[in-house]
Amino acid sequence: MAKTKPAPVESETAIRVRALEAILIEKGLIDPKAIDALVDTYETKVGPRNGAKVVARAWFDPAYKQRLLADATSAIKELGFSGMQGEDMVVVENTDSVHNVIVCTLCSCYPWPTLGLPPVWYKSAPYRARTVSDPRGVLKEFGTILPEDVEVRVWDTTAELRYLVLPKRPAGSEALGEEALAALVTRDSMIGVTVL
């Protein structure tokens, strides 16, 4: 079991990172200010609210939904969110007969521009292994029980392709505007482990 221990002044790991950073700065490969700005972006600006706006727009505007399903990279860019590594986005739509779940079996590839950084469980070995071998069992742990006749599709994210689930619009949300719709969308529903 992991024991809690008092934090040292600077851990060996922190020193390793500082050493690596110093070498890269010396070689002119990174600018410390750019590194700080990037950390700030990921800590405060990029997150599942971005994805929720994409989903709400798709629910609200059928033409946008069509563009999103045909070319997600461009449609997501329309809202100002774009890939950091130029990877392509694919949006997979949940329907009455199909439910989609995303995973990265090899590491932790994740649609950063729309969801931010992945949760701990997404990166965990059990999730990476079991989403493929037993997707319904995984969904059940999130409290998601789907009818037997719904097909569960698992999408394995790669370096080049990142998936985002377009959840089913909740019943009773017909009268809501785009902003109110976005407030209904959760991170987990866009990973596909829950439904709305």
Place this chain on the structure above:
Amino acid sequence: MTGTETCANGAVSPLLSERLPIADDPALKFAEPWEAKAFAIIVKLAEDGVIAWPDWVACFSREVAKATAAEARGETPKSYYAQWLDAAETILVEKGVTSREQLLARRFAAGSVGSGHTMA
């Protein structure tokens, strides 16, 4: 648990029975500043074209596979960002940006006491 569930190599795979760590941090901030820095260094180098993202994913995946194998053996795997840092050093050495010797020398210069911590 009957102990008869085995994976291909004959070893029991705890990965297939373990529950998911669902109760995680909602804020998803980095736990320590070095994690954020290690993450940002790689993302920035990829953005600037110093390393190709697919090369990074391949390198990082190897570290993740090592940690997954350790976890399957019942050992405590390295943390996610420790795996990330190992992969970061490896890819930068592989690309000729730095060397193991330079990394080690710089660590000592940066105050490492080198208390039995070997190069990853």
